[in-house]
Amino acid sequence: MLFPKHTWAGLADGTITLAFRRWARPRVRAGTRLRTAAGVVAVEDVRTVDAASITEDEARRAGHASLEELLAFLAARSDGEVHRVLLRFEGADPREALRERADPDAGELAAVLARLERFDRASRRGPWTAAVLRLIADNPGVRAPDLAGRRGVETAPFKADVRKLKELGLTESLPVGYEISPRGRTVLAALESGA
Structure with missing residues (x-):
């Protein structure tokens, strides 16, 4: 609604x-x-x-x-x-406070990384979580269809993926496009460092 x-x-x-x-x-x-x-x-x-x-x-x-x-x-x-x-x-919305928590403790970070790994394993298109977080981090405020095109996927599945990240407090919707949250930056750094 x-x-x-x-x-x-x-x-x-x-x-x-x-x-x-x-x-x-x-x-x-x-x-x-x-x-x-x-x-x-x-x-x-x-x-x-x-x-x-x-x-x-x-x-x-x-x-x-x-x-x-x-x-x-x-x-x-x-x-x-x-x-x-x-x-x-x-x-x-409890996700607002979650997004701002840039310093999750080790257990919380491990739980988020495990969840992202499950998303990647379940995807028919292969691993996507780190790539989508990086794409949003590098392109704040860019329209979802444009971001989806850069990923080579349709807009609807791309938006569904972003909603999964938003549920974890990793991204935030803007009037146009998205941005990565402080929590998302921490998680992305952990993903890219292989933590």
């Missing part, structure tokens, strides 16, 4: 506590935790509603300037039912 940029501050400060989406079937369920650009957001409830029952207050709680604006947003997609999603902000 994606949230537009204009909602990020409201999600973080708790003024946005609802979302309305038109889906053929619910794409989230109660208990789901979503990592967003604003931080971690918990889904507390999901239910189908009649668009005519949505109030002006609910529209504002969903980050819309008015009920009319929300209804126009929902009308842009005609298939599916309207779902009301109750949200609660839980806090910062």
